[in-house]
Amino acid sequence: MTLEDEQRQDQRITDGPEPKHIQLSAAVARLATESLTPGEMIPSERTLMTEYGVSRATVRKAVDSLIVDGLLRRVPGKGTFVVQPRLESRLHLASFTQDMRRRGLHPTTRLISCEAVEPPPEAAASLGMDTPGSRGRAWALTRVRCADGQPIAVETGWYPASLFPDLDRRDLAGSLYDIFSADYGVLIDAAEQTLWGEAADAPTARMLEAEPATPLLVFRRVSHAAGRPAEHVVSRYRGDRYQVHMSLSRDDVSSS
Amino acid sequence: MTLEDEQRQDQRITDGPEPKHIQLSAAVARLATESLTPGEMIPSERTLMTEYGVSRATVRKAVDSLIVDGLLRRVPGKGTFVVQPRLESRLHLASFTQDMRRRGLHPTTRLISCEAVEPPPEAAASLGMDTPGSRGRAWALTRVRCADGQPIAVETGWYPASLFPDLDRRDLAGSLYDIFSADYGVLIDAAEQTLWGEAADAPTARMLEAEPATPLLVFRRVSHAAGRPAEHVVSRYRGDRYQVHMSLSRDDVSSS
DNA sequence: GATACGGTCTGGTACGTACCAGTTGACTAT
DNA sequence: ATAGTCAACTGGTACGTACCAGACCGTATC
Numbered sequence: 001m002t003l004e005d006e007q008r009q010d011q012r013i014t015d016g017p018e019p020k021h022i023q024l025s026a027a028v029a030r031l032a033t034e035s036l037t038p039g040e041m042i043p044s045e046r047t048l049m050t051e052y053g054v055s056r057a058t059v060r061k062a063v064d065s066l067i068v069d070g071l072l073r074r075v076p077g078k079g080t081f082v083v084q085p086r087l088e089s090r091l092h093l094a095s096f097t098q099d100m101r102r103r104g105l106h107p108t109t110r111l112i113s114c115e116a117v118e119p120p121p122e123a124a125a126s127l128g129m130d131t132p133g134s135r136g137r138a139w140a141l142t143r144v145r146c147a148d149g150q151p152i153a154v155e156t157g158w159y160p161a162s163l164f165p166d167l168d169r170r171d172l173a174g175s176l177y178d179i180f181s182a183d184y185g186v187l188i189d190a191a192e193q194t195l196w197g198e199a200a201d202a203p204t205a206r207m208l209e210a211e212p213a214t215p216l217l218v219f220r221r222v223s224h225a226a227g228r229p230a231e232h233v234v235s236r237y238r239g240d241r242y243q244v245h246m247s248l249s250r251d252d253v254s255s256s
Numbered sequence: 257m258t259l260e261d262e263q264r265q266d267q268r269i270t271d272g273p274e275p276k277h278i279q280l281s282a283a284v285a286r287l288a289t290e291s292l293t294p295g296e297m298i299p300s301e302r303t304l305m306t307e308y309g310v311s312r313a314t315v316r317k318a319v320d321s322l323i324v325d326g327l328l329r330r331v332p333g334k335g336t337f338v339v340q341p342r343l344e345s346r347l348h349l350a351s352f353t354q355d356m357r358r359r360g361l362h363p364t365t366r367l368i369s370c371e372a373v374e375p376p377p378e379a380a381a382s383l384g385m386d387t388p389g390s391r392g393r394a395w396a397l398t399r400v401r402c403a404d405g406q407p408i409a410v411e412t413g414w415y416p417a418s419l420f421p422d423l424d425r426r427d428l429a430g431s432l433y434d435i436f437s438a439d440y441g442v443l444i445d446a447a448e449q450t451l452w453g454e455a456a457d458a459p460t461a462r463m464l465e466a467e468p469a470t471p472l473l474v475f476r477r478v479s480h481a482a483g484r485p486a487e488h489v490v491s492r493y494r495g496d497r498y499q500v501h502m503s504l505s506r507d508d509v510s511s512s
Numbered sequence: 513g514a515t516a517c518g519g520t521c522t523g524g525t526a527c528g529t530a531c532c533a534g535t536t537g538a539c540t541a542t
Numbered sequence: 543a544t545a546g547t548c549a550a551c552t553g554g555t556a557c558g559t560a561c562c563a564g565a566c567c568g569t570a571t572c
Contacts, residue, residue: 019525044552055527060553068324076553077534195451196473217452275555300522311557316523332523333564 013052020054024062027052032071032082041079042072108149109173112142112207116161116168123158123232126222137161141172144207145235151208157233176231186230191223200236208238269308276310280318283308288327288338297335298328361403365429368398368463372417372424379414379488382478393417397428400463401491407464413489432487442486447479456492464494 013023032042043051048059063080066072074080119138124130127138138158145153157176159167163186170179180186200208200216216236223231269279288298299307304315319336322328330336375394380386383394394414401409413432415423419442426435436442456464456472472492479487 021525041552046552057528058526061525064320074553075534077536077551079535079552277555297522302522313558314556317555330523331564333521333566335522335565 013054021058021061021065024048024052024054024058025065028062029066029069029071032066036082038082041081044079106148108146110144110146110151111172112144114139114141114168114172116140119158119232126232127158127160127229129160139164139167141167141176143172151210151238153235153237154204154207155233155235157231159231160229163228163230180225180230186225188223188225188230191221191231193219193221195219200238204236208236210238269310277314277317277321280304280308280310280314281321284318285322285325285327288322292338294338297337300335362405364402364405366400366402366407367428368400370395370397370424370428372396375414375488382488383414383416383485385416395420395423397423397432399428407466407494409491409493410460410463411489411491413487415487416485419484419486436481436486442481444479444481444486447477447487449475449477451475456494460492464492466494 045059116137117140141157219235301315372393373396397413475491
């Protein structure tokens with residue numbers, strides 16, 4: 001198969017289980033990230049409908065989703081443009097590892113435990129494991145994240161065992177998302193995250209080598225892969241030693 | 257006008273400058289927040305099209321936007337349901353005003369002070385006002401943001417006076433970004449934001465009607481317009497009353 | 513009582529038509 | 543050289559039709 005064939009293959013929208021608007025969304029995303037630079041215009045809606053053989057409504061639906069994702073923006077009368085990639089990681093955009101490296105620190109991870117359990121109700125609900133027929137076990141994974149040997153955060157996550165068989169046999173000291181995509185073909189593509197402040201309880205304080213009641217920044221995240229929930233994780237960062245930096249672009253910027 | 261008339265008025269979708277899908281979006285949002293509780297089903301798409309006299313595509317577009325906003329969720333074969341309100345709004349994506357409205361609260365702003373001063377060193381540095389030849393004054397603006405009359409946050413911001421002449425003559429109880437674009441042609445398009453936890457000092461505690469040492473979630477933001485710094489603002493939210501939710505997409509998701 | 517089936521609801525996908533509004537460039541008139 | 547007009551592009555709105563797939567309920571049968 002020549003490169004041209006591959007490109008044509010890439011470009012083809014087929015009838016099948018995967019909706020056309022999702023196939024097109026992926027194709028346009030690849031185009032935007034691999035062939036265009038921020039500020040460049042993607043082909044017009046009418047051009048995309050001709051090239052891919054779909055209706056304009058399908059094109060619009062596909063592009064809509066990339067706009068919601070922050071990859072594109074539309075300008076009436078002008079076109080649809082690739083958006084500037086964030087200059088730095090947004091909140092938790094970078095992995096813990098990358099975050100610490102950027103801060104000039106050496107990141108390490110201590111695995112505390114990884115066992116298959118019946119998840120607690122909140123995690124079960126987030127993971128869609130709370131109805132009859134969908135109950136089962138999830139990996140409960142607890143890790144302490146360190147920078148230059150200093151504990152910075154405690155993470156407790158739940159991962160459906162049916163989605164990630166034998167997860168305990170993997171090297172869990174690195175990036176879980178890399179393991180998910182490399183070993184399981186699961187690509188985390190969206191997440192909902194909630195942030196609040198709380199005081200450390202005794203076990204958490206011990207793992208963080210901190211006094212009880214140390215202020216914490218807590219992040220709870222539910223991550224999805226292709227629409228299905230794959231991760232429910234709570235990360236507790238020492239609030240006195242950790243702050244978060246993020247870059248926002250136009251569609252992220254709020255009015256004061 | 258009787259209540260029934262008001263409801264009918266509320267319900268009417270009219271031709272006019274405001275698109276029907278936006279009018280319907282607002283109507284359904286009101287229905288979802290005022291008449292339904294989380295977990296309840298909204299009227300079906302076909303019912304809404306009959307009641308509001310619009311097409312099903314228009315209904316779906318309106319509902320789509322409420323789903324993106326985190327207000328509703330669809331279940332194929334079952335219906336569209338109201339979602340727990342706390343799951344709304346991305347981190348500072350929406351303005352404070354929109355954020356509070358989505359949480360079903362009435363947002364107001366108390367202007368504490370707005371005066372032209374020489375900015376403190378940190379703000380001056382962020383705004384590029386710390387070198388000879390670029391010194392000058394900046395508006396120091398302090399506001400208390402309230403929801404349903406309850407103070408939620410204190411904001412202190414600095415805005416270069418040369419960029420925003422006569423800012424003190426504007427109505428500063430609303431969205432500054434709207435004023436910037438409408439009156440000054442300045443479009444905020446990027447920002448750097450840092451987040452940490454701290455305890456409230458006495459003046460801040462008083463403005464927030466809280467005890468001293470109340471835990472706060474603090475956001476410091478430096479905003480840019482077309483590459484030039486335009487705003488340095490610190491917002492202190494009561495950590496006990498406020499949590500932040502955000503949605504992350506693929507390029508936002510970090511590795512665990 | 514359990515199971516299977518059909519009907520009716522729900523949302524999802526995909527197409528099509530028509531027109532509106534914004535932007536831009538070419539062309540023409542002054 | 544400048545201003546105005548128009549056509550051709552762009553995205554936006556709105557409607558319509560048709561069919562698919564999931565969920566649920568009622569009924570019939572075993």
